[in-house]
Amino acid sequence: MTHKVLLLPGDGIGPEIAAQAARLLKACQEAGLDIDVEEALVGGSAYDVHGEPLPAETLEKAKAASAILLGAVGGPKWDKIEDLSKRPEKGLLGLRKNLGLFGNLRPAMLYPQLASASSLKPELVAGLDIMIVRELTGGIYFGQPRGIEERNGERVGFNTYIYSESEIERIGRVAFEMAQKRGKKLCSVDKANVLEVTILWREVMERLAPEYPDVELSHMYVDNAAMQLVRAPKQFDVVVTGNMFGDILSDAAAMLTGSIGMLPSASLNESGQGMYEPCHGSAPDIAGQNIANPLAMMLSVAMMLRYSLNETAMAERIEAAVGSVLDDGLRTADIASEGMQTIGTDAMGDAVLAA
Amino acid sequence: MTHKVLLLPGDGIGPEIAAQAARLLKACQEAGLDIDVEEALVGGSAYDVHGEPLPAETLEKAKAASAILLGAVGGPKWDKIEDLSKRPEKGLLGLRKNLGLFGNLRPAMLYPQLASASSLKPELVAGLDIMIVRELTGGIYFGQPRGIEERNGERVGFNTYIYSESEIERIGRVAFEMAQKRGKKLCSVDKANVLEVTILWREVMERLAPEYPDVELSHMYVDNAAMQLVRAPKQFDVVVTGNMFGDILSDAAAMLTGSIGMLPSASLNESGQGMYEPCHGSAPDIAGQNIANPLAMMLSVAMMLRYSLNETAMAERIEAAVGSVLDDGLRTADIASEGMQTIGTDAMGDAVLAA
Ligand SMILES: CC(C)[C@H](C(=O)O)[C@@H](O)C(=O)O
Ligand SMILES: CC(C)[C@H](C(=O)O)[C@@H](O)C(=O)O
Numbered sequence: 001m002t003h004k005v006l007l008l009p010g011d012g013i014g015p016e017i018a019a020q021a022a023r024l025l026k027a028c029q030e031a032g033l034d035i036d037v038e039e040a041l042v043g044g045s046a047y048d049v050h051g052e053p054l055p056a057e058t059l060e061k062a063k064a065a066s067a068i069l070l071g072a073v074g075g076p077k078w079d080k081i082e083d084l085s086k087r088p089e090k091g092l093l094g095l096r097k098n099l100g101l102f103g104n105l106r107p108a109m110l111y112p113q114l115a116s117a118s119s120l121k122p123e124l125v126a127g128l129d130i131m132i133v134r135e136l137t138g139g140i141y142f143g144q145p146r147g148i149e150e151r152n153g154e155r156v157g158f159n160t161y162i163y164s165e166s167e168i169e170r171i172g173r174v175a176f177e178m179a180q181k182r183g184k185k186l187c188s189v190d191k192a193n194v195l196e197v198t199i200l201w202r203e204v205m206e207r208l209a210p211e212y213p214d215v216e217l218s219h220m221y222v223d224n225a226a227m228q229l230v231r232a233p234k235q236f237d238v239v240v241t242g243n244m245f246g247d248i249l250s251d252a253a254a255m256l257t258g259s260i261g262m263l264p265s266a267s268l269n270e271s272g273q274g275m276y277e278p279c280h281g282s283a284p285d286i287a288g289q290n291i292a293n294p295l296a297m298m299l300s301v302a303m304m305l306r307y308s309l310n311e312t313a314m315a316e317r318i319e320a321a322v323g324s325v326l327d328d329g330l331r332t333a334d335i336a337s338e339g340m341q342t343i344g345t346d347a348m349g350d351a352v353l354a355a
Numbered sequence: 356m357t358h359k360v361l362l363l364p365g366d367g368i369g370p371e372i373a374a375q376a377a378r379l380l381k382a383c384q385e386a387g388l389d390i391d392v393e394e395a396l397v398g399g400s401a402y403d404v405h406g407e408p409l410p411a412e413t414l415e416k417a418k419a420a421s422a423i424l425l426g427a428v429g430g431p432k433w434d435k436i437e438d439l440s441k442r443p444e445k446g447l448l449g450l451r452k453n454l455g456l457f458g459n460l461r462p463a464m465l466y467p468q469l470a471s472a473s474s475l476k477p478e479l480v481a482g483l484d485i486m487i488v489r490e491l492t493g494g495i496y497f498g499q500p501r502g503i504e505e506r507n508g509e510r511v512g513f514n515t516y517i518y519s520e521s522e523i524e525r526i527g528r529v530a531f532e533m534a535q536k537r538g539k540k541l542c543s544v545d546k547a548n549v550l551e552v553t554i555l556w557r558e559v560m561e562r563l564a565p566e567y568p569d570v571e572l573s574h575m576y577v578d579n580a581a582m583q584l585v586r587a588p589k590q591f592d593v594v595v596t597g598n599m600f601g602d603i604l605s606d607a608a609a610m611l612t613g614s615i616g617m618l619p620s621a622s623l624n625e626s627g628q629g630m631y632e633p634c635h636g637s638a639p640d641i642a643g644q645n646i647a648n649p650l651a652m653m654l655s656v657a658m659m660l661r662y663s664l665n666e667t668a669m670a671e672r673i674e675a676a677v678g679s680v681l682d683d684g685l686r687t688a689d690i691a692s693e694g695m696q697t698i699g700t701d702a703m704g705d706a707v708l709a710a
Contacts, residue, residue: 157555200512
């Protein structure tokens with residue numbers, strides 16, 4: 001069966017790094033992978049053409065695809081759009097919600113070749129390998145009621161942080177299963193000393209625990225988790241948390257590695273359909289200069305092959321190619337260091353393809 | 356006029372470090388400070404005696420005081436209390452809310468003597484001096500509706516993240532004024548690409564900016580702020596944010612210094628009345644062992660002298676004493692390092708008093 005892959009370049013550096021992913025996909029096809037690649041607009045670039053960040057056509061194509069590869073969305077150009085529902089970010093959020101991509105896997109691992117790029121002392125991050133499992137279609141990102149309105153003579157802004165038991169259970173199972181495949185340690189992050197919604201969160205995680213007797217479950221308050229990530233990140237194996245806390249902690253964790261330009265992520269739904277994207281954003285300040293790091297995007301292709309297309313061997317080939325390019329001393333500007341050769345986006349793409 | 360100071364030792368290591376603060380207050384009295392010191396129960400220790408974390412008597416005393424010194428609250432002993440309103444944390448939250456202590460000042464600064472204690476590379480944190488201004492009586496901590504209830508056949512947990520214009524303006528002014536007294540840079544942290552409540556937040560900050568033309572205002576999304584704190588913390592001067600984001604970011608920032616045991620904090624209301632407490636928590640695992648670091652608590656006394664009692668000279672004397680104790684190579688276990696002398700809580704108190 002021919003798999004459909006939808007490529008969504010998006011905004012900022014998105015198109016540049018997506019171009020490298022497209023070349024990589026072509027190479028995979030030549031190596032025998034049976035896929036059909038389409039492209040569509042999302043985010044600010046879709047807004048510019050269609051007046052909305054998630055055109056119906058894009059959503060239809062996304063629904064029909066086995067897997068989606070997304071560059072990045074957003075940029076200052078669209079920050080002034082008054083109507084929040086038209087902002088580039090809504091393209092991304094709309095895809096997540098409409099496809100039910102509730103399970104967001106955000107690995108934070110340190111490439112040994114890039115150990116010196118971390119802002120932390122090397123001994124604290126050497127061998128770092130954390131998997132953050134973030135709930136992606138609920139919580140305060142989507143909770144109702146929300147808005148800005150007049151009350152008692154002044155405006156108030158409000159959002160609702162809400163989770164149901166079944167939403168928590170669903171992401172909990174993803175995290176427990178992930179822990180079973182890894183180091184068998186799961187840390188659930190909440191703020192159960194203040195927020196009722198996370199009291200329920202903690203309760204459901206506790207209830208699931210006996211079904212995964214080989215996994216050691218612990219709980220941590222989000223403020224403490226932010227501290228522990230800075231203090232001793234290697235204490236973590238798998239971390240599970242809600243949408244908002246996951247947004248904050250996964251970015252902090254990714255930055256610990258000093259090479260956020262290297263980190264892919266996956267967002268999966270119940271049927272294994274997935275959207276794959278780099279952890280870094282659209283970096284509008286460096287867009288169009290051929291200096292962005294395409295590796296996170298190319299590693300997103302590998303993650304897609306593994307999780308949605310079941311092509312483990314091909315995924316491993318890509319990951320090995322990235323490793324050997326790093327071994328060869330090739331670096332984009334974001335991960336440049338003394339004695340290494342700094343190259344641009346295209347050249348990095350060339351190098352990975354050659355490897 | 357005799358100032359009333361209320362000392363609330365609280366739980367865990369609270370009583371031990373509060374004892375050192377009490378000695379310091381006595382020394383201040385002997386040096387001519389006209390204060391009247393009382394003690395009261397709060398948190399788990401109040402629950403154990405009165406069945407509630409904030410007894411009426413404690414609240415009365417707090418209202419009558421010019422300033423409050425709090426050790427810390429909470430611990431596993433009380434984590435199983437089903438009724439959230441009886442948990443130790445509610446003692447702290449009740450004090451904040453009832454006294455209107457909306458302005459939380461959380462400095463994250465690195466003592467030059469402790470540079471090696473940071474988990475970050477020394478060049479990234481040398482001279483670090485950030486002031487996080489956190490809104491403390493609103494946002495999701497106090498928003499209504501909140502709770503856990505049955506909907507469509509399953510339980511849901513929910514909280515409300517809400518701010519009014521006047522609440523935002525009030526904390527905004529504290530932050531702009533703080534920036535004027537410091538490096539004249541203010542970074543407001545929000546999630547305005549997703550949450551309406553923070554769109555209003557950003558709008559109000561923008562509206563205030565022209566009144567403080569000497570302050571350079573910038574905005575940052577909370578996920579990016581968490582990354583930037585890890586990547587290049589010295590880019591920040593004053594940071595202003597809401598209650599929840601402030602909880603997370605201030606702890607991360609404090610941990611960057613590697614010496615959270617050194618950091619005091621202040622929570623002020625509109626009339627300058629303040630509550631002062633260490634940034635670290637109740638550390639139940641090391642309670643009762645005479646090894647806790649009392650310096651954050653003693654520096655909280657200095658902060659109180661400066662902000663609520665207008666005794667700048669005496670505050671400076673305490674800060675200088677702490678500096679000289681560090682210069683002498685004395686350290687508690689949390690900040691111990693090679694070649695330095697590790698001492699206990701009491702001995703550290705002795706050393707500061709002697710200095
Ligand atoms: C762009 C933004 C809406 C998004 C989020 O907050 O989820 C991004 O920060 C991410 O983490 O993927
Ligand atoms: C103890 C807890 C309720 C409190 C908070 O979340 O505000 C603490 O973490 C703090 O930051 O002072």
